Amino acid sequence: MNLNLYVWRQKGPNAAGKLHHMQAKNISPDMSFLEMLDEVNEELVREGKESIAFDHDCREGICGTCSQVINGVPHGPQERTTVCQLHMRKFKDGDSIYIEPWRAKAFPLIKDLIVDRGALDRIIQAGGYTSCHTGGVPDANAILIPKPDADVAMDAAECIGCGACVAACPNGSAMLFTSAKVTQLARLPQGRAEAARRVCVMTEAMLNEGFGNCSNHYECQAACPKGIKVSFIAKLNREFIKAQMS
C-alpha cells in the first residue's frame, strides 16, 4: 500500500521545524511502523538526503526508546502498543499519517522526532529507589510479601519510561510516570521506610524539571503502552497526604 506521511523535520533544538509531506510507497501490511520508516529512510539516503531521525532500540515494546505521536496520539492508534510494535496492517492504502515528536517543555527537542527525556531519569534520581547497599541485605525470603502487594508493585513496575504519558497529557505532566514508581516502592516493605520522603522529593523534582500539574484529564492512561493506571496517581496522592501527616 501507499501512504502520505506528514513528518516533523527539525534540524536542531533551535532550528525552525515543520511538517514535511512525503510518500511511503508499496508498504507491506506485515511491516512494523518503524520498518515502514526504515524503508522511507533508505530511499531518502539513496537520494542523498538526510534520513528522518527517530529514537528506537529493542523494537519489541520493552526498552521505551521509541517515541512518536502518530495522528495525534502518542504511540499511535493501537491500544497498549508502542510505536515499534504497531504494524502497518492497522492502516489503509492512501491513508494520511501525521508523525510528530513528544511535545513538552521538559522534553527539549534534539532533532526531527527525537527529544531529550533526561528529565524522567532525574525524577528517579531524586528518590526512585531504596537506599540499600550492595551486599549486606537479608535473605530474599526473610521478609514475606503478600501476593496482592507483589502483584500491584509489578503492575506499577511495568512502566517502560517512554514518556508517552507526558506527551499525551495536556499539561505535560509526568504524574503517571512518577506515580508508577512511587506506587511500586510504596507497596513493598523494602520501599516503605523511605516512602514519605520519596513521594515528596520525586514530585518536587517533577516541578523543577518543568512538568505540569495533574488536572486529572486521564489522557495519560489512555496513551500508556503498558496500561499504567491513574489509580496509581490517587495512590501517590494518598502517599503525599500520609507524608504530610507524619
Next chain:
Amino acid sequence: MILDGKCPSGPLAQKWDNHRQDMKLVNPANKRKYRIIVVGTGLAGASAAASLGELGYNVDAFCYQDSSRRAHSIAAQGGINAAKNYPNDGDSIFRLFYDTIKGGDFRAREANVYRLAQVSNSIIDQCVAQGVPFARDYAGYLDNRSFGGAQVSRTFYARGQTGQQLLLGAYSALSRQVKAGTVKVHTRTEMLDLVVVDGEAKGITVRDLVTGQVSCYAADAVCLCTGGYVNVYYLSTNAQGCNVTANYRAYKKGAFFANPCYTQIHPTCIPVSGEHQSKLTLMSESLRNDGRVWVPLKKGDKRPPHEIPENERDYYLERKYPSFGNLAPRDISSRAAKEACDDGRGGGPGGFGVYLDFADAISRLGEDKIRERYGNLFEMYERITDENAYKQPMRIYPALHYAMGGLWVDYNLESNLKGLFVLGEANFSDHGANRLGASALMQGLADGYFVIPYTVANYLAMTKPGAITTNHPEFEKSRQDVENQTKKLLSINGRKTAKEFHRELGKVMWEHVGMERSEQSLRRAIEIIPGIREEFWKNVTVTGSGTELNQELERAGRIADFLEFGELLARDALNRNESCGGHFRVEYQMPDGEAKRDDENYSHVAAWEFKGVNQTPEVHKEPLVFENVHLGIRSYK
C-alpha cells in the same frame, strides 16, 4: 602463547573466598582519588557502576541510548537462576555449577562457573532489597519455575519481564549514586576507541551522539560492559543498537577476542515475514513448558495446521529426545527445527517455521490458565503476526540470540591488557560453548555486584591514581583516528546504504557461519566477507554531517566493525574442528546427529590477537583443566 586464567589454587569451593582474602584493598580515603570508566549500563554495567560508586570511586558510565535504563538487558523475559533451593527439589551450588558447565558443553572455566553459582544467591537477595517485584506465591514467598531444560526449579522471574525488572533495580541503584555524585552517566555517548598506554588501558575515546563532538576520557581502569555481538548476523533478537564496536576496537588495541564462534541460536522466535524485517522477536522459552513442537509429516504439506490430522504430524522433539522432549536444550531444538524446514516440512508462509501448539495444554489446563501464564507473550505474538495463538498454533523459528564468546578475561575479569576489565555478555567467561536459559542475567549481575568491586580494587591498589591524563599523546592520536574514520565514512558518497551492506553480511553469516557450519562453508565466508568490506569502503553512502545527531553515521561505524568481526568469527569457527554447544560443525557429529566434541585437541579457549585488517589474526590458547567434573557426553536423550 599459552594464556593463564589466573584461577586461584585450592579446593573449588574455597577458591573465591581464599582469593578474596588474598586480594589487596584500596584504603577508603584513597578511593575517591581513583577514576573508573564503565562502558555500558546494562545489568553488568549498571550494577558495576553503582557498586563501585557506592564504594567511593569516581565513576564515569557511558551508554549509547538516551537513558541508562534502556540497555538491552531490559528485553530479557524468562528469568534468572540461583541456587537458593527454596523448592527443596535437590538444587545446590554444586548442581547449578555442574548444570552450567555441562550446558556449556565443558568449554568454560570451572573456577569461574563455580563462583557464579556461589554468588547467585546474593543476587536474588540484592534485587529483592532493591524492590524488584519477583513473582510470589500466596504465602508471600518467592516463586520459582523450571527453565531451559533444568531438572530443578531454580529460576526466579517477574512475569515475562525479568530482565526489565532486574535492570530497573540496577538502574535505581545507579540513579542513587548519580544523586550522591559518585557516578556521572554519559548517555547518547558511543565509545569508539580504547586508549592504551604502555600496555595498560587508561581511557576511551567517545563520540557525543547529539553534538558529534569526539572527546577522550582518562581513567585508572576501564570496564567494558557493552553486551553481545550477534547483530553481526543482521537479524537477531538483539536491539537495533547492539554492536561489537567497543569490544572490537579494544581487540584492535591488543585485547584478545575469545571464542567468537560460540554463538547461541534461540529456538523460539517469531519467523521472518519478509525482506523488510529489521529484527527478530523472541518468544520466551518458558512457552516450551506447555507448548508441543511439531511439523507436518509430509513434505510440502501446505494445509493450515488445524486441517492436519494428529497422525500426520511429527512431534519431532518428543520423538527424538523422549526424556527432555519439547524442553531439549536450545542448540538441539534449534537444529532440529532447521532440519525439518530444510527438509521442506516447515509451516507458514515461506515454510520457515515450525508449530508450537498449545491445544493440548489448553484442553488440559483451560485457556485461562494459559493466559495467566503467557498472556503477554500471546499478545505480543498477535500484535506481530495478527494470529491468535489460543486458536491456532504459534509459528516459531530459530534466531541468533546470544554471544557466549567475547573479550578474553582471566578469573579477575581482567583482559590481557592490564586495567581493562570486561563484564557481562561482552566477556567470554562463564558459559562455555552454550549458555543455559536464565544464566546470562545471573552472570551480568554477579560480575557487576559481587566480582568487580573486589578485583578492580586489587588492580588499583597497585596503580598510582590519575597517573595518566588526556594530555598523553596516545589520547590525541586516538581522537585523530576516530575523527578520520568519521570523515572517511562521510566522504565516500557511494551508492549503497550501510544497511544494505549489513543485510548482505548477515545473509553470508547466516548461510555459512550459522547453525550448521562446515569447513567449506566457513572458507566460503572468509572469502566473501573481505569483498563486501572492500565494497563498503568504496561504495557506502552516509548522508548528513559529523557535527550533529546522525544515525546513518552511527550505523555505518558499527557495520564497519561487523564487516571485520564477521571474518574473525568465521575463522574461529574454522579453527575449531569439533562440534560443541552452539558451535556445530557438520563434519563432527555422532551418528544420531549429536554434537561431537574433541576433548583431546579442543578442550581450550581460543583467544585471537589482532594483527592488522587484512591479516590473519594469531590464535592463543588457554587450556581448560577440569578437576571436579567428568567430561561426560552431553546427551539429552
Next chain:
Amino acid sequence: MNMATASNGSTCSCLKVLDNPVAKKLLMALTGFGLVGFLFIHLIGNMSLYAGPGGINVYGQALHALPPVVWAFRGAMLLLFVIHVWLGIKVTLENQDARPTPYARREYLKVTFASRTMIWTGAVIALLLIYHILHFTVQMLYPDTAANVLKDALGRPDVYTMVVASFKKVGIALLYVVWMSAITLHVSHGFHSGLQTLGLASEKTLPLWTRLALCVAAFVFIAYTSIPATILAGMVK
C-alpha cells in the same frame, strides 16, 4: 499542612510545601469541595423561596440576625474562594507553560470539554458571582426592586419580591442560566477530579465518581435553574 522539613526528612525539604504540585492540587480540591458545600447550603436557603414570602424572608432575616456569625461565615467562604481562584489561575498558567508547542494534529481519547475549560468556567463563575452579590446582597444594581427598600408587610426586607421581580426580567434570568451552566460544567469535572486528587479514588471507584460527578452537577443545575425558570414561567408569582 506539616511544614516541618529536613528535621524528620519526611516532607518537602527545599520547596515551600505550597509549591509542590500535589500540595497545590490538594488545596484546590479541599477549597473546591468547600465551595460545593456552600452551593448546597445556599440551595437549601433558596428553596425556601417556594414557601412564598413567608419562607425566604424569614430566612433572609434570620440570616442577618446574628451579624458576627454572618461575617464569620462570609469570611470563611471568601477565604476558600480566594485560595481556590488563586491556585486555579497559578496551576493553569504552569500547565500552559509546560506544553509550549502544540501538536499540529491532536486526537483526545479521554480529555473532556469540561476538564479542558475549568479556568474559563471558573472565570464565568467568578464574574457572575460578583454581579450576583451586587444584585442580591449589596442590592445596588436595581434599587427599585431592592429588598431593603421594599419591605414586606411585617417590615422585613422583601427578599421574595426582589428575587421574583428580578427573574421576571428575561435578561437577568438568562444570565443566571449561563452562570449555572458554567458551574455545572465546572463541577462535572471538579467533583471526581477532586476525589482523585484527595486520593479517594481507586480503579473500581473512579468510574463511579465520574458518574456521580455528572449527577451532582446535573442536580445543582436543575435545582438552581428551577428558580429563575419557574418564576419566568410565571409558576411563582
